[in-house]
Amino acid sequence: MPMIRPFRVSDTEQVSRISDSSLKEDYDTALFYSIYESWNGLFLVAVEDNMVVGFINGLTEANGLSRILMLAVHNDYRYMGIGSALLDNFVSVLSSRGARKVLLEVRPSNLNAIGFYRKKGFRTAGMIRNFYNDGEDGIRMVRDVTRDKVCR
Ligand SMILES: CC(C)(COP(=O)(O)OP(=O)(O)OC[C@H]1O[C@@H](n2cnc3c(N)ncnc32)[C@H](O)[C@@H]1OP(=O)(O)O)[C@@H](O)C(=O)NCCC(=O)NCCS
Incomplete structure (x- = not known):
């Protein structure tokens, strides 16, 4: 199983490479820093073979809502449970922060x-017209996180 740990600034290059090869959006590295530095941000990486092989980041918002902004696993490391490990850890931390629902757009x-x-328990909660920069719509998906409540 991969080690899941908080993002470090020294991970930026590896995260950026995974983002460029896995996600359609062209994210500036400044965005990684602002999520990392934001008081309500959460940014985790998966490490395998001494390399960053995946990452997840997002924000906790008001009213018990949280949002996944980016999730990606290196192409050579997919279907090995790494995306699940990242998501499960992310949801556990959100739950400990009092989040009740996690949202994302895809x-x-x-x-x-x-x-x-x-497969990870999300359901479709609506469509957002022209959500992406290239005009593609976004599907909003949502999952309750209360069942992941952890003790502090
Ligand atoms: C989506 C993604 C993060 C999944 O990561 P992963 O490490 O391969 O996922 P896991 O190995 O943890 O898979 C977990 C479960 O989801 C299933 N799954 C994974 N990819 C799947 C796919 N393409 N289609 C259907 N099920 C899939 C797995 O079979 C597994 O099911 P199981 O528990 O019954 O065995 C990865 O494919 C990825 O980085 N994609 C490109 C980036 C992307 O699209 N990110 C999301 C943007 S919103």
């Missing part, structure tokens, strides 16, 4: 991610 064309999120 492209309708990203059937892989939709399949993954369904």
Whole structure:
């Protein structure tokens, strides 16, 4: 199983490479820093073979809501439980912060991610027109996190 730990600034290059090869959006590294530095941000990485092989980040918002902004696993390390380990850890931390629901948006064309999120307990909660920069709509998916409540 991979080690899941908080993002460090020294991970930026590896995270950026995984993002560029896995996600359609072109994220500036400044965005990684701002999520990392934000008081309500959460940024975790998965380490395997002494390398960062995946990451997840997001924000806790008001009213018990949290949002996943990015989740990606290196192409050579997929279907090994790393995406699940990242998501499960992320949800546990959110739960300990009092989050009740976690939201995300995904492209309708990203059937892989939709399949993954369904397996992980997310359900479709609506469609957002022109959500992405290239005009593609976004599917909003949501999952309750109360069942992941952890003791502090
Ligand atoms: C989506 C992603 C993070 C999944 O990571 P992963 O490490 O391969 O996922 P896991 O190995 O933990 O898989 C967990 C479960 O989801 C299933 N799953 C994974 N990819 C899937 C797919 N493409 N279609 C259907 N189910 C899938 C696995 O079979 C597994 O099911 P199981 O528990 O019954 O065995 C990875 O495919 C990825 O990085 N995709 C590109 C980036 C992306 O699209 N991110 C989401 C943007 S919103």
